[in-house]
Structure formats: C-alpha cells, structure tokens
Amino acid sequence: MSSDCLFCNIVERSVPATIVHETGSVLAFRDINPQAPTHVLVIPKAHHVDAASMAAADPALAGEVLNVAGTVAADDGVDAAGYRLVFNTGKDGQQTVFHAHCHVLGGRGMEWPPG
Ligand code: AMP
Ligand code: ZN
Numbered sequence: 001m002s003s004d005c006l007f008c009n010i011v012e013r014s015v016p017a018t019i020v021h022e023t024g025s026v027l028a029f030r031d032i033n034p035q036a037p038t039h040v041l042v043i044p045k046a047h048h049v050d051a052a053s054m055a056a057a058d059p060a061l062a063g064e065v066l067n068v069a070g071t072v073a074a075d076d077g078v079d080a081a082g083y084r085l086v087f088n089t090g091k092d093g094q095q096t097v098f099h100a101h102c103h104v105l106g107g108r109g110m111e112w113p114p115g
Helices: 006-011 051-057 059-075
Strands: 019-022 026-030 038-044 083-086 102-106
Touching: 006 026, 006 038, 019 059, 026 059, 038 059, 051 059, 059 083, 059 102
Parallel strands: none
Antiparallel strands: 019 026, 026 038, 038 102, 083 102
C-alpha cells in the first residue's frame, strides 16, 4: 500500500468510492467521471503500477481482475449487449492513475478506433 496512491487509499477506505463488488484481492467501484452508462474500475487491492506489471508479478490476480470485470458487467446488465474492457498503460495510453485498473465500459455502443 502506498499512501500517496489514490487507488490504494480507496482500498483502505480513506478516500470514498461507490463500491459495486469486492473479493479478497480485488475491488470494483464506479468511475468518478463516467464515460458510459456503466463505467466501473476493477483494481487489485495490491499495488501494481499497470496491468502488465500485475500480470507478470501475479498472474492469478490478473485473472481475478478479469473475472470480476465480467461479474460487474453482468450485474449492470450489459453483458448480453456487450461492453469494453480497457487497461490504459503509460503516457501514450493516457494512463493517469498508476495503480493497475480495468475500465469496464458499457450501456452504449462503443466506437473503433478509440480516440
Ligand atoms: P486512467 O486514465 O486509465 O488512469 O483512468 C483513471 C480513472 O480514474 C479515470 O477514468 C478517472 O475518472 C478515475 N478516477 C479518478 N479519481 C477517482 C476517484 N476518486 N474515484 C473514482 N474514479 C476516479
Ligand atoms: Zn496503489
């Protein structure tokens, strides 16, 4: 846990969030600036800077993040219509919070290519 990491502070409950799902190792909460009707962030409770670092350090944890992403999509009722999972990584990927997180976006048609 890093006290200057926003998402570590959400895990510790020192920063509030609208939590929609929790397991022993993963937390899911609504994005504060939603880009779609469903916009949930699924994060490992342990601090890893990005998705690839998480997967290299703990492949089972990366799998659990994806498993929870699917659960969140189903709980929000967007699984049948489809949804998008995004891991922004680094500067060109427009990552702004350097604690690995999976965006679950759904409830509207997505565009391709992404911006
Ligand atoms: P990224 O740009 O991929 O690093 O995504 C970071 C996401 O975190 C953005 O979509 C922000 O809107 C979201 N975010 C920032 N602060 C909070 C917060 N306090 N609670 C929930 N989501 C947040
Ligand atoms: Zn963190």
